[in-house]
Each structure stands twice: as structure tokens, then as C-alpha cells.
Amino acid sequence: MVKQRDDSPVEAGDAMRESPLADDLSFLLARANALSLAAGNAALAEHGLRARSYSVLALAAGDFRPSQRDLAEYLRLDPSQVVALVDGLQTRGLVRREPDPTDRRANVVVATDEGREIYRRASVSARDAEQRLHRGLTSEAREELGALLRALAFPA
Amino acid sequence: MVKQRDDSPVEAGDAMRESPLADDLSFLLARANALSLAAGNAALAEHGLRARSYSVLALAAGDFRPSQRDLAEYLRLDPSQVVALVDGLQTRGLVRREPDPTDRRANVVVATDEGREIYRRASVSARDAEQRLHRGLTSEAREELGALLRALAFPA
DNA sequence: TATTGTTATACTCTATAACTATA
């Protein structure tokens, strides 16, 4: 994420619409992500979460019983980063490490009842923030964007 | 960017296709950006650049004569980060700070001849990497993705 | 008074290597 400022994020852009970067999908992706991450972190702050801890909590609150390795792969984090994220959530009582009965090396990360409740509330804030950010798009456009991003995010 | 691993980035995803995050545009944007940034940085490394220095050089190589402030706004960087980026490029002789004749506070950042040449070569590498990453999309899909990302990256 | 570039500082995120206990 990049520093969030109060002024409009455009301004200089008006003069640079035809910059060498204007058609660069990597640049557009990075800038869109920076705005999205800034808005997401701001919305999650009242729940004591950030984007990464929120995404770990979201997966722990589902029915997948992901191992830490699963979390690392899905979230594109190094396993060592998952340790710190799970530690933080576990200290707050939002997730538990449970032994995987089929593999004594592995921990399964599951949300506690409180974790599920915090996740539920945080997901409302996150959704609100996202809708505010994407208010310029029709619901069809959002749908299309999701399909295109899924193709990039999870290549065949 | 997240650590780049040799194995497929999917794996855990197969079991989590229907995770609470699977439809989260912010998450998809973050994951797609992580892959894009990793590929971009890898492609730019042989030119001694990274995504951020490349984007500064790209704008300095255009016809805009951007001030450091312009660069900060367009790239969503703090002005203090631009100082460091321009310092690095200037030390390598790829850009110059020129006084803005209309505002003695401001520097205009322009690419040197060598900077333009490095940029030209780097842009080929960047384009190749991007095409490899987006090979799953038709050119119409890429066009559509660009339009949607522009709407998010540069809100009205 | 406000803005441009700058310095300084702290924090978060990313990347790598090595270790242990299991498989």
C-alpha cells in the first residue's frame, strides 16, 4: 500500500494520461491494488485487522481446515510469515492451531467462535469499503473484472 | 510482491476455490498484483531496475517533464520515496534533475540518453514478462481488463 | 500561508537460509 492522501489521486494523471505507463497492465494493477489495499486496511483497522490477518482469518473461518502450508500457498505468503500472522490471531483468541490427525507435522488453523464473529463484522466493513471503491463500475463490470482477475491470480 | 516459488501457485487453491475470499475483488487484485510484481521485478533485474525505479524512468523518458511531486502523485508514492528513487537513477546517470524555470522550488526529472536506452531495453523485457503472464487471456480480454483497471486506478 | 523537495524514523512486508520433527 502507498500513503493515503486526502486530495484526489488523479491530478498529475490528467497530464499523463498518455504516459508510457498508461497502457501498462502491471502498472494499472499495482495502482488499483494500492488504492484497494489502503481502503481495505482503513476499513479493517477498527476490528484490529489488516488485509493479511483478515485473509488468514477468513480462511480459518471457512470449512477448509487449512494447514499453515495451505494458507501460505493460497495467500502467496512465505510459511514463515504465516507463523507470525497465526501467532497474532491466536494471541487474540481468534484462531486455534489444531494438530492434523493425518500428519503430525502439520497444524490445522481454525477460527474460534470469537474469531468467526470478528470475521463476520470485519467482512461487512471490508465489503462496504470495496463497494465504495468500485462504485464507478456496474455490477456486470465487477463480475467481469472478477473473472479476469481470477484468470490472472490463479493461472491454469 | 511475495516470495516466488518454483511450484505451481494453485495447488491449495483447488480445495479453496469456494473460500470466503474467492469472490473478493481486493484479494484477487492483491494476488494478481503479487504475481505480476514478482514477474516484473524478475524481468527488470537484468537491467538493474525494479518496478518502482522502472516506472519513474518510464515517466522521465516521456515528454511530460514531470516534477518530483507529479511522480509522487501519479505513482502513489510519498514525495520522500521519490527522492530516494531519483537519487538512485541519477547516480547511475539515467536521469537528471533540471530546475523548473517556472517554479524555483521544483525539479523536473528527465531521462538522459543512456536512461532512454535502458528504458527502451527494459520495456521490452517488461512487455515479454507481461505477455507470458497474460497468455491465458485473449487480446480482447486484455483490452477489457485494462479499461476496468483504469477505472479503479484513476477514479473520476 | 501553502507547497516542493528533503531528511529522519518507525513500521510493515518480502526474501532467504537454516533448523526440528516428522513423513
Added chain:
DNA sequence: TATAGTTATAGAGTATAACAATA
């Protein structure tokens, strides 16, 4: 031999605050 989790460390990126020169 390989994998899951962990520890440690370094480097890159993000966020704030303050200052001098200029508008």
C-alpha cells in the same frame, strides 16, 4: 530424502513528521 512448522535476519516498501527554500 522431502515436507511442515519455526526462528532469524536483511532488504524493500509504507507511513509520519519536521525543516529550508520558495510561492
